[in-house]
Amino acid sequence: MRLAASSAINRQAYNQAELLGLAKLTGSIIPSGFEFYWQPPAPSHDAAKAKQLLAQAGYPNGFDAGEFFCDMTFTGPEAVVNDLRAVGIRARLRPLERAAFLKGFAEKKFKNLMYANSAVFGNAATRIEAFVASGGMYVYGSYPDIDGLFREQTAEMDRKSREAALHRIQQLMHEKAMFAPLWEPAILVGVGPRVEEAGLGLIRGYPYSAPYEDLKLKGK
Secondary structure, eight states: OHHHHHHHOOHHHHHHHHHTTOSEEOSOSSOTTSTTOOOOOOOOOOHHHHHHHHHHTTOTTOEEEEEEEEETTOOTHHHHHHHHHHHTEEEEEEEEOHHHHHHHHHTTOOOSEEEOOOOOOSOHHHHHHHHTSTTOTTOSOOOHHHHHHHHHHHTOOOHHHHHHHHHHHHHHHHHTTOOOOOEEOOOOOOOOTTEEEOOBTSSTTOOSBOOGGGOEEOOO
């Protein structure tokens, strides 16, 4: 069913409508610039496959998926809900103010479906710890094989062995369709004529102008 939901989402249409096609579509919750990143197969939109998978799971007419929680500052979840409904996964969008959303996310109060945007930086292990391995701040459920590999890589001193363990975790995340990744975002910004260096791109993978201390203005 998770694979059906992922196949239902038209990521490219969503990208074009929301960010003029500038975001990088991805099949992973690990940003491609992170250390120990594993390249998954590219996600694809296939509504017919989604319906077939639902039928195989015993839901030929779809099902009521309940509420779809999201941070109300993002407009994109509505498009995702529409794609899910088109294949029979009927969800109701439930936007929340950011503070309430993050609190509920961390306290694991949201069930069924949720749209999340992460600012957890570091490397692949950092992101896996927060969202995938048991005990993580935003982890709603994991698997024994993944947890075992995560503990193994934590104590591993050999870089290649650690990388292999983290790659295997990411492969399992993909095979189990634990998430339906959408994109690595692109932020539309404007830079005024007085700005010498805005700070865009100074922090790899961070889409905003930062840190503010490094912003430079042109002399008069």
